[in-house]
Amino acid sequence: MNAHNHHGHHVPAPPSEATAVEQPSNDPRTVRIALEARETNWEVAPGVTIAGFGYNGQVPGPTIELKQGVPVEIQFTNRLSEPTLIHWHGLRIPASMDGTQSTQRPVEPGQTFTYRFTPPDAGTFWYHPHANETEQLEKGLYGAFIVRGADEPIVDREQILVLDDVNADKQGRLAKFGGFRERHDGREGDIRLINGKAEPQLTIAAGQIERWRIINASSARYVRFSLGGVPFRIIGTDGGLIEAPVDAAEVLLPAADRVEILVGPFAEGQTLTIDSLRYSRSTMKRRGKERFGTLAVGPAKPSRAAIPTRLRTIEPLISADATPNRTVNFSLGVSLRRGLDFLINGETHHQDKPVKVGELQVWDVVNRSLMDHPFHLHGFFFQVLSINGKAPQFRSWEDVINLPPRSTVRIAWMPEDRPGSWMYHCHILEHHEAGMMGHFDVVR
Numbered sequence: 235m236n237a238h239n240h241h242g243h244h245v246p247a248p249p250s251e252a253t254a255v256e257q258p259s260n261d262p263r264t265v266r267i268a269l270e271a272r273e274t275n276w277e278v279a280p281g282v283t284i285a286g287f288g289y290n291g292q293v294p295g296p297t298i299e300l301k302q303g304v305p306v307e308i309q310f311t312n313r314l315s316e317p318t319l320i321h322w323h324g325l326r327i328p329a330s331m332d333g334t335q336s337t338q339r340p341v342e343p344g345q346t347f348t349y350r351f352t353p354p355d356a357g358t359f360w361y362h363p364h365a366n367e368t369e370q371l372e373k374g375l376y377g378a379f380i381v382r383g384a385d386e387p388i389v390d391r392e393q394i395l396v397l398d399d400v401n402a403d404k405q406g407r408l409a410k411f412g413g414f415r416e417r418h419d420g421r422e423g424d425i426r427l428i429n430g431k432a433e434p435q436l437t438i439a440a441g442q443i444e445r446w447r448i449i450n451a452s453s454a455r456y457v458r459f460s461l462g463g464v465p466f467r468i469i470g471t472d473g474g475l476i477e478a479p480v481d482a483a484e485v486l487l488p489a490a491d492r493v494e495i496l497v498g499p500f501a502e503g504q505t506l507t508i509d510s511l512r513y514s515r516s517t518m519k520r521r522g523k524e525r526f527g528t529l530a531v532g533p534a535k536p537s538r539a540a541i542p543t544r545l546r547t548i549e550p551l552i553s554a555d556a557t558p559n560r561t562v563n564f565s566l567g568v569s570l571r572r573g574l575d576f577l578i579n580g581e582t583h584h585q586d587k588p589v590k591v592g593e594l595q596v597w598d599v600v601n602r603s604l605m606d607h608p609f610h611l612h613g614f615f616f617q618v619l620s621i622n623g624k625a626p627q628f629r630s631w632e633d634v635i636n637l638p639p640r641s642t643v644r645i646a647w648m649p650e651d652r653p654g655s656w657m658y659h660c661h662i663l664e665h666h667e668a669g670m671m672g673h674f675d676v677v678r
């Protein structure tokens with residue numbers, strides 16, 4: 235392995251090149267995309283330019299928009315001076331295409347790797363590196379990945395909001411990486427971004443209803459999303475649409491989480507703030523309400539929006555009182571050498587037991603620590619059965635769920651026939667890097 239592998243002694247051996255190659259698609263509909271990671275001057279505000287990294291020279295990277303069930307080939311070239319690879323966050327694709335160091339060799343500088351898969355689900359996903367993540371994501375390597383289904387609600391317009399923050403000074407110089415507070419809290423910054431720009435003004439036409447696909451691409455920040463306190467409707471989460479719209483005035487997005495909402499209609503001339511409300515996740519540095527941007531309501535346009543009262547059906551995998559067959563413990567330990575250890579079942583880079591294809595998994599994911607952690611499962615959606623014994627507000631498919639301090643979150647998921655090496659981890663990138671992750675195999 236290489237200098238940028240932080241995964242310690244429990245990393246499974248990388249597969250041979252042969253197993254990491256999927257056959258080229260013969261499907262004439264196949265979409266071909268070229269992506270390149272390279273050093274990029276990232277202007278977050280007028281005169282504030284960060285020496286960052288971008289996919290195809292932009293932050294966020296190009297939005298990948300595909301149709302459900304249509305194959306894609308993404309030819310990825312690494313023009314950085316360090317190894318990298320791309321994880322397709324939330325996509326239920328073969329293990330060999332998951333884009334981690336457990337499933338493929340990192341793409342070395344100058345090398346190309348072609349990802350081939352067929353997105354099976356409609357929804358709002360994203361892509362980002364799974365090597366030296368703490369630096370590569372902070373520098374701008376991330377992008378939206380949208381998959382459209384055949385039968386989507388009709389809205390007047392769609393906007394994608396990729397939220398992020400960056401820790402840089404007024405000249406755009408990135409703060410030094412590391413240090414005890416950053417290791418504890420995760421890296422947060424005071425430059426708050428929507429689609430790579432600091433506190434932009436978005437627009438909407440009066441009288442119209444828009445679908446917003448919101449992605450939290452921050453390293454660590456939790457966004458308690460609010461649109462000036464006005465109500466909106468939640469229609470989707472990580473794994474696509476939920477069963478019916480849910481009225482809300484705020485929604486919490488831990489790092490890596492996604493939500494889809496309907497906003498509007500509004501009256502012309504209104505200006506709404508796009509904020510993150512105060513949220514304490516027991517960090518050393520506390521944050522109050524902070525602005526990500528504004529929304530200006532322009533002249534009225536007619537609306538053709540048609541939102542069904544029923545969006546889709548999500549069958550429950552199992553009843554909420556199902557008996558768990560596995561417990562995954564998140565905890566913090568004190569280490570003489572490193573100060574703090576971020577642990578799964580008492581160890582860093584935990585090697586967990588395999589799961590069998592077709593055997594329903596009911597896991598108690600337990601947070602024994604006093605701070606929040608966003609739990610992320612690669613490659614499979616889960617349903618949340620309960621949080622501290624209480625059912626969630628609505629049924630959904632998720633790949634990220636917040637673990638509040640001293641909590642038990644019970645999830646259920648089905649290992650479909652996609653054997654190989656998979657993982658789960660805290661999506662606060664600094665905790666992940668510090669070892670808060672588990673590896674397991676899906677076996678036939």
Ligand SMILES: [Cu+2]
Nearest residue numbers: 607660662665
């Ligand atoms: Cu964490």
